[in-house]
Amino acid sequence: MNEKLLHFIWKFRLFEQNNLCTTAGEKIEIVHQGTYNTDSGADFQNAKIRVGNTLWAGNIEIHIHSKDWFAHKHEQDAAYSNVILHVVYESGNKIATRKTGEAIPTLELKSLINANTLYRYEVLEKRKAWIPCAKFFKDVDEFTVKNFLERLLIERLENKVEQINLLLAESENNWENVMFQMIGRYFGASINKEPFFLLAKSLPVKVLAKHQNNLLQMEALLFGQAGFLEEKMDDEYPNQLRKEYFYLKRLHQLQPLKKEVWKFLRLRPSNFPTLRLAQLAALMNKEVKLFSKLIEAKNTKAIHQLFEVEVSTYWQEHYQFDKPSKKVNSHLGGVMKNILLINAVAPILFANGKYKDNENYCDKAVALLEQCEAESNAIITGWQKLSLSAANAYETQAMLQLKNEYCDKFNCLNCAIGTKILK
Numbered sequence: 001m002n003e004k005l006l007h008f009i010w011k012f013r014l015f016e017q018n019n020l021c022t023t024a025g026e027k028i029e030i031v032h033q034g035t036y037n038t039d040s041g042a043d044f045q046n047a048k049i050r051v052g053n054t055l056w057a058g059n060i061e062i063h064i065h066s067k068d069w070f071a072h073k074h075e076q077d078a079a080y081s082n083v084i085l086h087v088v089y090e091s092g093n094k095i096a097t098r099k100t101g102e103a104i105p106t107l108e109l110k111s112l113i114n115a116n117t118l119y120r121y122e123v124l125e126k127r128k129a130w131i132p133c134a135k136f137f138k139d140v141d142e143f144t145v146k147n148f149l150e151r152l153l154i155e156r157l158e159n160k161v162e163q164i165n166l167l168l169a170e171s172e173n174n175w176e177n178v179m180f181q182m183i184g185r186y187f188g189a190s191i192n193k194e195p196f197f198l199l200a201k202s203l204p205v206k207v208l209a210k211h212q213n214n215l216l217q218m219e220a221l222l223f224g225q226a227g228f229l230e231e232k233m234d235d236e237y238p239n240q241l242r243k244e245y246f247y248l249k250r251l252h253q254l255q256p257l258k259k260e261v262w263k264f265l266r267l268r269p270s271n272f273p274t275l276r277l278a279q280l281a282a283l284m285n286k287e288v289k290l291f292s293k294l295i296e297a298k299n300t301k302a303i304h305q306l307f308e309v310e311v312s313t314y315w316q317e318h319y320q321f322d323k324p325s326k327k328v329n330s331h332l333g334g335v336m337k338n339i340l341l342i343n344a345v346a347p348i349l350f351a352n353g354k355y356k357d358n359e360n361y362c363d364k365a366v367a368l369l370e371q372c373e374a375e376s377n378a379i380i381t382g383w384q385k386l387s388l389s390a391a392n393a394y395e396t397q398a399m400l401q402l403k404n405e406y407c408d409k410f411n412c413l414n415c416a417i418g419t420k421i422l423k
C-alpha cells in the first residue's frame, strides 16, 4: 500500500461503502469525497461527510497509518483544523486531533478495499511487461483509449510550447530564430541533434538573411560554423568555402563548433551530417524566413514543397568532403520532411497560436498532424503488438506521450487507461 494508491482509491471510492463506520463505531456516509488537492494542505478539499446525524463540510486527510498524522505534526498545524475525516489504511491507538485538541473521526479502509483493484495494482507495480498494464490493456474499451490519446496529444504539444517559450526568451522573441533552431535540431535526427541545435543557435537568422541568395556563402556559414572548414582540403570547392567562411567569420564575429562533435559512425551516408548541412544550406538559400512561410502553409503538401531542396553540385556527388561518390541521394526524403513537420513546424504553430491567443493556429497545428502519415519506430511497433494502431502522426505523437510520460514513469494512477483497469 502507498499513499498515492490510497488517494486513488478514495478519489474513485473503490471500497465497500455500505455500513461504513468510524473506528469509534459511528455511522458514516460519504456525500462527496472532496476534490483532490496536489498542493500543500489536506489531500481532499471541500468534502461532505455525514457522521452520525451531523453533516460535516471540510477536508479529508489520508495516511497509511493513523500515527502518520502525528509524524507529520498535523496536530500542531492550523492548516489541518478543517479536516473532518482522517482516512487511513490501518488505524492504531492514537486518534488524530486538531490544534484545538478536538478528536477527528477516523475511517479505516484496510478490510474494505476492492480486492480486484489491489490485485491489478500489484500486477501493474511489478512492471514486468513492455508496459505495466500489458496484461489488461486489450480489455480496455476503444473509446477510453482514443479519448485519452486526444488529451495526450494536446499535453505533448503543450510540453513542447514550454520548450519553445524558453528558446523564445533566449532569442528575444524572435520566431524566425526559434524556427531555424527547431528545424536545425531535427535535421540532426537523434544522433546529431545536439550539434545541429548548437550550430543553429550560433547563427542568427538575420546573419543568414544577408547571404540568402548566395548558396556558396550559405554553405560557408553552415559548414564553417560546424567546424568542418578549419583545415585545408584536397578538393577546390571546400577550399573555396573555407576562404569564404574566414571572411564571413570575421565580418559577423562568429565562433565555430569543434568538428569532433559530429558523428558519422553507424549512420547511412544519406544521414551523414555533411549532406544534411548541405540540405539545410539549400533550404535557407531557398527561404531564409522559414517561420513566416511555414506558418502560412495551408497543408502538409505545401510544407513538403517548401522542404523540397536542391543541394549544390558538389553535394550531388559527395557525402563527405574530398570523397566523391557516384550516386548521391541528395534530396530530403518524405520521412525527413515529416519529422520536421511533426517536431518543429506543428509545435511552433501551436506555440504561436497560444502566444497570440489565436485558436486557429492551434487547430491548424493539430490538423497538420492529422494529415501527416503515422510515424514508424520501436514504440509504435510496441503499441501495435498490443493491437493499438495509428492512422496518422496525431495518433503516433499521442502514443509516444503515453509510453514516455506515463507507462515508463509508472504514472498509471494518472492515466485514464489505468483508471479503467483499476476500477
Ligand code: SF4
Binding pocket: 131, 132, 133, 134, 402, 406, 407, 408, 410, 411, 412, 415, 416, 417, 418, 419, 421
Ligand atoms: S500508464 Fe496507462 S497505459 Fe501505461 S501502463 Fe500504466 S495504465 Fe497502462
